[in-house]
Amino acid sequence: MANSLTQRTEEKQSANGSSLLEIEDLKVYYDTINGAAKAVDGVNLTVRRGEILGIAGESGCGKSTLTTALLRLTQAPGYIAGGRIMFHRMDGDPIDLLKLSGEELRKVRWRNLSYLPQGSMNTLNPVLRIKEQFLDVMLEHSDMSKREAEKMIPNLLGQVNLEPYVANMHPHELSGGMKQRVTLAMAIALNSDLMVADEPTTALDVHVQRVVIQMLADLRDRLGMTMIVVTHDMAVHAELADRVAVMYAGDVVEVGDVRQIFKAPKHPYTQALINSIPRIGGERVRLAGITGNTPSPRNWPSGCRFHPRCPHAMPVCSEQAPALLEVTKDLNGMQPPLASCHLYTQAGGNDE
Structure with missing residues (x-):
């Protein structure tokens, strides 16, 4: 046995x-x-x-x-x-x-x-x-x-x-x-x-x-x-x-290499999570918490579920749910991250 x-073990490693x-x-x-x-x-x-x-x-x-x-x-x-x-x-x-x-x-x-x-x-x-x-x-x-x-x-x-x-x-x-x-x-x-x-x-x-x-x-x-x-x-x-998938309100809003998630998060929710982490060293700044409360799974918000708490919310965010799409700009040659946000869609008016 x-x-x-x-x-x-050898078979699994060969299929990585x-x-x-x-x-x-x-x-x-x-x-x-x-x-x-x-x-x-x-x-x-x-x-x-x-x-x-x-x-x-x-x-x-x-x-x-x-x-x-x-x-x-x-x-x-x-x-x-x-x-x-x-x-x-x-x-x-x-x-x-x-x-x-x-x-x-x-x-x-x-x-x-x-x-x-x-x-x-x-x-x-x-x-x-x-x-x-x-x-x-x-x-x-x-x-x-x-x-x-x-x-x-x-x-x-x-x-x-x-x-x-x-x-x-x-x-x-x-x-x-x-x-x-x-x-x-x-x-x-x-x-x-x-x-x-x-x-x-x-x-x-x-x-x-x-x-x-x-x-x-x-x-x-x-x-x-x-x-x-x-x-x-x-x-x-x-x-x-190695990679991180960020969930919010019952769905995945961003997936990326762990370095990208921490150095250049794409989704506003991921950015808020990273900004809420205490840091040792460097300039002393007040921690930025996420405003509002997590919505109830019995009544998700329309459109993007994060829009009631998002500092970048646009009119389209409350009307249309964004798809989880590849963000074209990657970081240092890493595989491009995925994010569900109108900041990166044509509907959001961003040509990134």
Whole structure:
């Protein structure tokens, strides 16, 4: 089994840069007494093999709802209202994750898609030893024997800097940082093609956050694993991500190389997020917060959903929703960013 996992790593690394996941017009709604809350409303996004894609945005913009939909973990009153999620496997034809049956999903999860959920340190079963929880994941989603799985556990713990004896401990005997690393080790147990990490540094102190960030980057480099990292902490994206997709009001408003996002953000919302980050050194200036409040998913604003809070709003912004288009001017030869803003469309009167 160890040899097959090594082979998978080599195959994934050789395919770096190709398309792994294509999200097309994805919609995830929640039933409420006042109508549908459109938490994710028409997202289009591509994930490339070998990259760490960061998803950023304020709380309530749809980040976590998007990630649970990718793994078909949306629960009532939520439901997937439309779209496609095309997953390109190394060992077969592309599949639409939204069309898989329960048994087909079981074969894909952990083998092809793994998940590090928000508040993951609280997802461990308090009455089972760590070893038993590893075995539950590995035996359920692979063909390996119990003996093979038991032999792999010390190595998996070692990859996240935990000693083998941790396998015989219960969750309450571990610190918060240790529990977070245990769940990370479980997420990489079968060397999946894609790992989705939802707020992986939440509730951790600064030192442990740094350790987790370094581990995620190292695991990507060693295992060839593609990652989607969801967090509202822009500093984590700056440290970890290769590309960043910025979400606002249930949709993606900008996608770009992480350097471009921080040095030359295109969308006014992205610019506002960057300007709200405290800086060390340089001239002391007052932080510029984003005026107004995040709109309700039950009643998105017409046109561009950011226009009520945007300092550059034009009449067309309240009338017509801008498409997510390539911005022609790139930065230092990097791939041109995508932005959904009338500042870069003919309708907005800008010839950029």
